Amino acid sequence: MIRLTPVSYIVLGLIDAAGEATPYQLKTAAAASVGNLWSVQHAQLYSEPLRLADAGLLDEQREETGRRRRVYRLTDAGREALTAWLATPADGFTELRDPGLLQLFFGAEPGPLAAAQLGLHERRLAEYETLQREAGAAMTEGQHLTLEAGIAHEREWIRYWRNLARD
């Protein structure tokens, strides 16, 4: 049996929500939704479905005409894998893994670093807030909650770097 990674579940989850999808549709769907939380390289949205189809979690159909795109849907096993994952609360812990913080750790000057990071995070926060205002109504509960987490952490980053910026 293959090992299912977060990317596997992203693919399964997106296909579940869409009913069916080609890799390209996965790409656009990912960019518009989970992308902020966990982005995936587009090439992986071609290779990962192949893996999942091999493992019997996806059903693959080629279009008859034109580009003969691959269209994927969940098999019963695939739906089951997704459900099982959702029912098992993650025990994993996420490290911050922030490049800027890493530089700080090893002795970078806080001032310039803070200035740069502040800009990044302010822009990101603005994007999130716009997203919430404009697309909030169309979101699922889960998406909404996730976005709130994103906003909260952005606010925290801004507080943090702002504090370091006045040196």
Place this chain on the structure above:
Amino acid sequence: MIRLTPVSYIVLGLIDAAGEATPYQLKTAAAASVGNLWSVQHAQLYSEPLRLADAGLLDEQREETGRRRRVYRLTDAGREALTAWLATPADGFTELRDPGLLQLFFGAEPGPLAAAQLGLHERRLAEYETLQREAGAAMTEGQHLTLEAGIAHEREWIRYWRNLARD
């Protein structure tokens, strides 16, 4: 020229702080310091120094006796690479990439998830606070600031999951 990854800079930074180090010493040093922010598999602390030595950023000496461990120190080029990196504020942005949040996004029940995550983060916060109390005095400014970021985000996670736990 090789591409320098965050792991490369972790190795360079640790060796810079220690003066010289064997892979095993890197492993223990990493576990005790950067590990919380950005952990590295121990096997990588054997392969990455080889790469860096190939690229001329580290100098490698084999011990004469016994296990003939490899001992690394920075070359001038290595020190320069580290300094240059520290002087160039990171432009990168970190995604949350939290497995629990990913589950929430795709529709997992918030209740049980929150309960599990809450435990994780409370434990982690306690560790950080202990670390701050007990080792705080011996830390560099950068390490101290980094730890503060970690604590702030843990507090945010706890607030977030606690809010979802009362359903």
Place this chain on the structure above:
DNA sequence: GGGTACATGTAATCAGTTACATGATTTA
């Protein structure tokens, strides 16, 4: 003296990234 934990390292695999490529639409 046998187990168990720590120390130390290599090898194999694979996920994920980067680079390459080309057809189809839109726009200036």
Place this chain on the structure above:
DNA sequence: TAAATCATGTAACTGATTACATGTACCC
């Protein structure tokens, strides 16, 4: 109609993880 830009995909590479393996020291 030339030039972008979007759409769509494959191939190659390599960083990172997992698995394997052996030596050494301590302790019951």
